[in-house]
Amino acid sequence: MWKLIVQFFRMLFKKKEDDPDQIKEEVWTTDLSHPGKGRFIPEESTKYRGFYTKQGFTLELYHEHTLTWIEDPLYRYQDLFIQLDVHFSTPTAYYAGGLQFHRVDDSSYYSLLVSNRGYFRLDLLFNGRTMPLIGWTEIPRSQEKEASGKTREQFQSEKTRQENPSVPPVSLSVPITAVQIGLIVSGERMCILINNRWAAEIQDATIPEGRLALLGVLYEKPKETHQSASLLFRHLHVDSRPLNVEAYYIRWTSFIPISPSARYNLAETFFVMNQPHAALVQLKRLWKERPGPRTASELLLAGRSALLLGLHQEAEEYFDHCIEVDSQAEESRAALAEKAKILYLQDRYGELIELTREALGFFPQDPVLHTLQAHGAFQLGLYEEALSSYQEAFQKDNDNGLLAQNIGSTFEKLGNPEEALRWYCKAGKLFLNQEQYHDLELLIPRLQELGSSSAEAHGIIGKYFFAVEEYPKAQHELERAHTLNAQEDAAVPYLLALISIQEGHRKKALSLLEEAIALDPAVATFHFRLAESRFILYGSTHDGKTLYHLEEALRLDPGNGWIHNLAAQIAMAKGDVTTAKIHLEKARELLGEEIPLIINQAELLYLQGEPAQALELVSRYEHDDTTGEAAHEKGTILYRLGRFEEADEAFQEALRKNPRSIEYQLSRAHLLIDMGLYGEADDILADAYETEGKEPYLSRILDLIGYVATKKGEFPRAEVAYRLAIEAAPEEVHLYQELAWLYLTMGRWQQARELIDKLKTLRNREDTELEAAITALEEQYLESTTEKVTCSVCQRLWRLPRQLPPVPPLKLVAQPPEDLPAGMCPSCGKIYCIQCAKEHLDAGGRFLCPTCQQHLKLIDDRLRYLLYEWSRQSEIAKNINF
Known part of the structure; x- marks a missing residue:
């Protein structure tokens, strides 16, 4: 009885377990020095590492322009007041720290960031769409300063930066080392405090509640090490009791004086974010709160x-x-x-x-x-007056494409179309250089009308369409410029080469790249693309042209990481792992932890006989790689090791991340073919054939479809696939080989003969592989279409058609050569050539079988055919009875 009473009271006063999904009202203060005091869960990946130290919670950032967060999974908050100390421990890096609040999941939350260059911003991510609420804004200073204002041009140049969280703001000369972030959220009202000073206020009710997370993003790695940047989060205070939060909000927005410069900074930000009403509201509040005259910069902004x-x-x-x-x-x-x-x-x-x-x-x-x-x-x-003023303006601002366009328009009004076109072309070039594609789009009709026979005008139009990824239109205009002899513009053949590569015609691109280099040999990119294309096409690591253009690219642009990456690939293909390692390390130093470089690093490890380390490297990056490249490389290594089942899992993982990648589809198809799973391979190849953007891969897809169809015995389908593949890539010699073998299998000797002859016209004596392939085809053709007859003594060989045509009667009026058959023994069936048979003659000079002593006779149609062919070709045969 006593035990029952004790259990009852224990149940009555037992502390209820917290529901992690409840809206929590609490006061929580922590120094974040260990997991017992902080609710954030330590995490680690190739891009970041979050862990507890005695000083607080540390977040190390390894990868540039990657937003990183560490979530508190315990409670959700609605109204809240937060204070968080953030320390920047890497002064030579350029990065930002802060927090996420009202976090629902990875696609919906608010984020507040402060950079170590003295700026803050507030963003909303809702259903995966980023909406800046407050762009990068200078934090309040400890000493009051008068707002100096900015020119309209400065406002415009900052607009993109303000709207894009991944673009960092203008740097301060001395980075800050620590900052206290304050945030008040009361209903839809938000107030931001920086270093215990009012910094901004805004209203938004898109996400009413959610969890907290610590936040960091790296813009530029430390200049000395290029490794990581470190954030230290200390002293987190959270008060989520609604009455307290309301009191905080009223206190900071109504009773504590607000710095005029902070109001002005916020107004500037709203203006460059194209929110003039919000900017004007802040300025009017500034004037209401501050007595005295309005400054010139405030009036200008208003x-x-x-x-x-x-x-x-x-x-x-x-x-x-x-x-x-x-x-x-x-x-x-x-x-x-x-x-x-x-x-x-x-x-x-x-x-x-x-x-x-x-x-x-x-x-x-x-x-x-x-x-x-x-x-x-x-x-x-x-x-005339307008032209003079426009020209005067252009002299003082000669990078302004709109001014050049206006001069062109004025010349048109004055009846001078030649001069108008010259200025329109100048404007078009300026728009291209400054990526002002909308302005250039409006100019194109004038270029088309006035410059129909101008190579320069067509070149500008083609470059515009290339920039906006309308490649068919770009190709048309650039080809027109090329035809009109745009001999001074190396970009025209270069862009045509890039379009050819995109379409899968890399060989066609070679001559265009060579032409671009001839026009401007000092451009490293031209040499790089030519070396890359030759390497991809021929794979020859000793090709003089490939190596020359690679060396030129490195000489002209030694700071280009992608050129070093290509140099590493070529060195690996040569088996020169030492040189490959040097170039790959340089590429990683210049480009950072880019996935293609990680993949090449794994290739290098594999070549060094360390497949386990190669697999460990790509596996480490596999989770964070959203493109599937790391998983694909993992599958490739496993495939080489013969671990087909594991390779298939890796290829499937790559396809889950990028299901439209034809490269991944082809890799898995190759694997399934080697596993003998032709049906599954056929299904994948059919999907690849229906995938948009298949043109660069079309010949490879059709080649594999033809191979699988042949294995399945679907010869007509295989023939169609190979013919389409040849049509898509007539320069691919191996496709003719595959189709020739198919015709031999199908017994279509005439088509096979034609393809073998075609291959002979395409062969290069230095290409030993092709020579061997042609020899094998010739031998198989002979075996399939002819029958062998041999001399029983010397083994002399004669070949004749398997289906002999009718042999007419003939009489020999001359002695046949000794390499023709003398006849067959009717007793033992042995065949002898004339050279061997003449050693055994009877008294009358007739051939005898050395074994049976029987007279040799032409009783076999095959022998008569051989003699008939000789006599017919010698034109000494007469049709007689015999």
């Missing part, structure tokens, strides 16, 4: 934001006030240009010209003011 919102009158007022602050300042120049844009947008061209003339008196070197003056003159039909 005017630009209002202009983007279409608030022209409000924007003009901001610009006027900005000019009043200091008419000689840089902000004043920018404000004049922005005001001129308003006049242009409102079709006030006369006022625009007057304003720009007045402004150029203060800022005569400003290309924007010259451009706006030209715009006004152009719209009023003052083309």
Whole structure:
């Protein structure tokens, strides 16, 4: 009874186990010095390592531009206040640390990052789609500074960086070593604190709750070692009680003074993120919170934001006030240009010209003011004046493709199409160099109309289509440029070569690459691609041209890791593991842990007789490799070792990661063929044949389909496959061999004979393998189509068709040569040549069998056929009875 009472009270007061999926309301403070104090689970891979130390939780980052996180799997949070100390232990690296919150899974979470160059950002990843909420923004400084502002051009140049978390911001001269990150999330409201100072606030309710994770990303490895960067996370404080979190939020957003520079920095960020309304809101809050006059940079940013919102009158007022602050300042120049844009947008061209003339008196070197003056003159039909202003602007900004395009348009208006085309081509080249493909797309109709017979114009159009991956259009335009003798532009044959390689016509690319080198021999990439193509095509490690172009590429660009990688591959093919190791180490030093380099490292280990280490290396990278390349290499090594079942598992893993890879499909098909599983191999090859982008692999796919069909006895299908393969790659000599063997198997002697003769025209005496193949085909052809007859004494051999045609009667009126048959013994059936038979004659000079002493006779049609053929060819036979 007493035991029952004790058990009852134990059950009554037993502590309930925590549900890891509950929304947790707690206060949790930890120094992250060991697993008992930190809930984050240590992890390790080829790209990162997370582990506990006495100082805190350390995250080592090995791979550039890879977002890495260590999750706390225990609780989910809704409202929360977080403080986290982050220490940057590798000052020569360029990296960032922070945290994920409201984490649902790998495809949905918020992330807050602070870089060791003094910037922070906030992003939302929802269902795998990244949405920047706050782009890279300078962290609040310990000493207040006045916002200096940036030019419009600086804003535009930063826009891509702000919208892309993988692109790091402008570096500070001295990296920071530690930072305290603070975050308040109260409902949809978020407030970011950096070093115990307000840094930003925003609202977003996309993900209402989730888990926490420590976060890191490496942008540039340490310059000395190129190894890893280390983050140390210390002192994590979490308060998820809703009332406390609300109090934190009110305190930081309503009672603690906010730095004006922090407000301005946030407004700048919103502006370059193309959120002018949010930028204007921050500026107005800044002016409300801070007494005193508005600065010129604040007014300029406010005017630009209002202009983007279409608030022209409000924007003009901001610009006027900005000019009043200091008419000689840089902000004043920018404000004049922005005001001129308003006049242009409102079709006030006369006022625009007057304003720009007045402004150029203060800022005569400003290309924007010259451009706006030209715009006004152009719209009023003052083309000569517009041309002068555009040219003046281009002299001061000669990398501006839009200015060159405007000059071309003005020349068109003035009736000078030749000069217009020249400037359009200049604009097109500038757009290409700066990857301004949208602007170039708008220019293309003018290039097509005015430059229909211009090699330069077709070349520019072709390069555009190549850049946007419209390869058929690119090929058409580049071939047109090539035909029109674009002899000064080496890029035309080079790009045509790359297109040929993509289409699987690498041999055709060789002459184009040689032409590109002849036009510009100082470009390392041209030599590299030619060496690579020759190596892939011929595999000859002693080919003089391959080695020459490889050496030239290394000489011209010794810092190119991919050239060193090719040098390593060629050295491995030669069996020179020492040279291969040197180049591969250099490639890894330049490129880092790229998967192709890891695969070549595994190849090197295999060549050194260390297959176990090779397998261990690729297995280490297999998990993190999303392309399947590491698994494919693992399968290749296992295949060479004869471990077919394990190789098949590895190839299947590679295909799971990249099911549309034809290279992986062909590797598994080869394996299944060697395992005798022709049906499965046939299915994989059928899938490969239906895969988009199969053209470079088409001849290989059809070759294997023909082989499998032959093994399955499906000879007509095999014939079709081989014929299509030859049509796809007529330069592949081995395909003619395969089809010739198939015809011999099918008994189609005439087609086999034609292919053997074709091979003889394609052979190179130095190609011993092809010579041996032709000899084997000839022998099989003779064995299949002829019958052997031999002399019983000297073993002289005669060949004659297996199906003899009718032999007409004949009479020999001359002595046949001694290498023809004398006859057959009717008793023993032995056959003798004339040279051997003449040793045994009767008294009348007739041939006798040396064994039976019987007269030899021409009683065998085969012998009569041989004599008839001799007599017919000698033209001494007469048709008679005998």
